[in-house]
Amino acid sequence: MFVFTMQENGTIVQARAILKQYFGYEQFRPLQEEIIEKILQQQDVLVLMPTGGGKSICYQVPALVFPGLTIVISPLIALMKDQVTALKANGIGAAYLNSTIGMDEEQWIKHECVQGRIKLLYISPERLQTELRAFLPGLPVSLIAIDEAHCISQWGHDFRPEYTQLASLKTYFPKTPLVALTATADKTTRKDILQQLALPQANVFLASFDRPNLSLQVRSNIQKREKMEEIKDFIQSRPQDNGIIYCMSRKTTEEVAAELGAALRPQGISVAYYHAGMPADYRDAVQQDFINDRVQVMCATIAFGMGIDKSNVRWVMHYNLPRNMEGYYQEIGRAGRDGLPSDTILYFNMGDLNMLTRFAQESGQQEMNMEKLNRMRQYAEANTCRRKVLLSYFGETLEQQCNNCDVCANPRSFFDGTLLTQKALSALLRLHERVGSQMLIDVLRGSQRAEILQHGYDKIKTYGAGADVSNRDWQQYLLQLLDQGIVEIAYDENFTMKVTDFGKTILAEKRSVQLTRPVDFVPSKPTKEKNTREKKAKQDIPADEQLFEALRKLRYGIAKEENIPAYVIFNDNTLKEMAAHMPVNMNALKRIPGVGDAKAARYGERFTHAIQDFMYTYQKKDTYSQTWELYEQGLSVEDIATQRGLTQNTIILHLQHWAEKGKEVRFQDLVAPDLLLKMRPVYAQLQVTDKLKPYYEHFNGTVSYDEIRLALLALQER
CATH class of the missing domain: 3.40.50.300 (P-loop containing nucleotide triphosphate hydrolases)
Known part of the structure; x- marks a missing residue:
């Protein structure tokens, strides 16, 4: 992955503003900004980004920067509906053409596209061919996005023949940038996607596939x-x-x-x-x-x-x-x-x-x-x-x-599995290699089931030789022998097991074999502690957990009213941020990641009121009030954080909250005078209040983010 030096030009600045205005995020995720810049430069792009990595933003933001219409090729009706619902919730004009809509609605959508009120039009690859012959060529198409692009490749895991006709898009729209997106594509599939779509010069962006969460x-x-x-x-x-x-x-x-x-x-x-x-x-x-x-x-x-x-x-x-x-x-x-x-x-x-x-x-x-x-x-x-x-x-x-x-x-531990291997191979050979894995295990464990007795398998020398090993452990050991090439499965002989030449050599020469011990894993279960906690008084549960549940219930109620998925309103992560920071007014709410202008206008009042109600009813003293009492006692931010067991950043946010509610907070008294002297000229030069990283980089990491945040608040109050 390379480091890209981004030029501050109008389109990228506009793209960042759109990200905040419509989607509620201050910064793009890794690679998104580089991808968007290439698209805005009218270049073709292939994006490989994991599920949940933010592929949609890569074409939705340029769609709002470009003056015309963006066409999105999507393979499933459910996918189209999901995306369009989410876009509309963000205040963005979007629609789809598929078999679920009637003729009147179709005509209305096409009229809205002609009038420029639809910015993103989702369409299936089958329907696309019909619309290419009549409707779409007459529109100002600024961008074409092909989602689930691996469907075009015969080497992909979900090949769809109708996708192979998409190469004609460049014939109809030769100067329109095309972005193909997929969450799963190996090297062979990537190459095939570019060939099938006739995009030999496309920029290829491969995001990290790591999902550490x-x-x-x-x-x-x-x-x-x-x-x-x-x-x-x-x-x-x-x-x-x-x-x-x-x-x-x-x-x-x-x-x-x-x-x-x-x-x-x-x-x-x-x-x-x-x-x-x-x-x-x-x-x-x-x-x-x-x-x-x-x-x-x-x-x-x-x-x-x-x-x-x-x-x-x-x-x-x-x-x-x-x-x-x-x-x-x-x-x-x-x-x-x-x-x-x-x-x-x-x-x-x-x-x-x-x-x-x-x-x-x-x-x-x-x-x-x-x-x-x-x-x-x-x-x-x-x-x-x-x-x-x-x-x-x-x-x-x-x-x-x-x-x-x-x-x-649970790191695996190896042990000398030579004797176990010898028992398994010997039994398999004595059974003339005519049995499957389960029969072999039953013989080794000395099972008395009828089939074993009927075939006389209880008479072989190694019958019961592995009775001290559980059925499950034997299964794992046989898989390890399979992996090491000691045994193999004859798939054309009803999946019977065979000893390989390598296995026969191990048995004959008594070579040692290393195996790993099976690891027991017990999935988490409801514990007595958890059940007891559920019966405890409500105030024993942390405030942010209580508020998160309250906000989830509010969100679910709104979702039922509007007949849309709850996560379209705000996702769980946004609710957790609200629960942590407790915004009680619109300005504070808009600082929460995932809260754009349209959602703030539509839902903000109900959520801020719910947070205010919660704060007044949560115990006798909520977490903000506890911070305020300690501040009035003259404690520093560091001392308050230590006494409350919270981060300094959280304490600063608490104090900022009270300042916004009209209480007098003298931030300059909380900052070292020499730091204010150092920060003042940098602040005058940068004039940035919503981002801390430029200041952190200016001081080469010698000033912490918490100190920078406090200093900025102090400089703003002066």
Whole structure:
């Protein structure tokens, strides 16, 4: 990744102003500004950015800078509706053309486009071909965006034939910049996207695929009953959170949803399922229920979720092993899109691997699909930091341990597994290599089931030789032997296990074999401490947590009134910022990330009033009042922060809050006189009050951000 020196020109300044005005953010995320500048220079761009990384901003901001219309090619109706709803909530003219709208509405949308009141028009690739022949060429099209661009490549994980016609866009609009965006594309797919879209000179931006807010956990060889109990416990420990459980088959989604629903419904947790075999109207209704928080747990096939910008999904599970890393990454990326901590858990076993291998071998691209499956398996069976393995697949290197995956939390320990290996190989050879993994394990464990006795497997020398090892541990050891090339699976012989030549050499020469010990993992459960806390008086819960819940309820009520998703109003991260800083007027509210002008005008009064009400009713002394009392006693910012157990930045924000409410706060008395002398000429030169970084860089990091913030407040009051 290179460092880009940005020239301060009118268009970039305008883009920053638009970001704040419409979206409520002071700064672009990494790479967004560089991408936007290239687009504003009328250059073609390919953007590879993780789900939740901010791809939409890359074309939505230029769309508002450009004078004309931006066309957005989108593959799914749900995606279009989601994006248009969010844009309208931000005060931006947007619409979509698809099969769900009637003729009258279509004519009205086209009229609005001609009049210039629609800035972004979303359209499906199928519908695009029709509109290219009549409607679109007559409009001032300033920008074309192709979302989910990996769909155009036959090497992508979600190839769609109708996308291949998009190359004609450059014929109709040769001078219009085109931006293609995707969250998942390996090197081969990237190259194919550029070729298919006829964009040989496009600028390619590859953002970091690291989503540090997502925890990564893998659970292998867990029996179905134990797996379901773990999932129930996990969900029960997070009764307010939304999550998705991805399943391999339609039947499994229905079975899992039925069992979870029966167990969780009495606790007020709603569960539904989604797959492509359902009637379209019912499928759409279920999806809307999840988007609008009426359903908390969605059991679904991979047909669910593509492009849906639901920011408050707090966890994603995979009930089975995914087919490839691209799909897995995109699916877990639907968690934590607001940047808050979120969980991902993957379950897999030998049966998943066998089934997916059969699918890959019977597919039209056997070699490629087998390679992708092998990479997926390597991730699932990793004994090193999983995030390193995941990022390496996308060509990115993580130097340090992530400390947010199960391997980092429970480092694997190796042991001499030679004797275990010898027992397994010997038993397999004595069984004439005609059994699958589970039969081999049952023989090693000395099972008395009828099939073993019927075939005389109880008579072999190694029968029961591994009885001291659990079924689950044997499954993990066999997977390790498979990974090391000691055994293999004959997929064309009903998935029977075979000893490789390497395995026979190990057995004959008694070579040592290193294995890793299985790690026990217990998903978080509701504890006595948690249950007790829920029964405690309300004032024992921190103020910001109470306020966050109050704001969530207000948001949900407004969402029901307006029939829009709650996260479209404000996402969870914005609510948490409100709860932390407690803005009680519009000026303070607009400083909260995610609060643009349109949302402040539409919802600001209700949220600031709710915050004011909370502050007056929270105990006898709220957190702001406690800070004020200590300030009146003459304590410094540092002393107040120490006594209250808060950061100095929080104390400064408290004092700033009271100043805005009319109380006299003498900030200059809180700043060292020599610092004010140093800051005054710099402030006169920069005249910047909403950004601290220029001052921090000017002093080469010798003055802290807290000191700079206080000094600026002092200089402004003078």
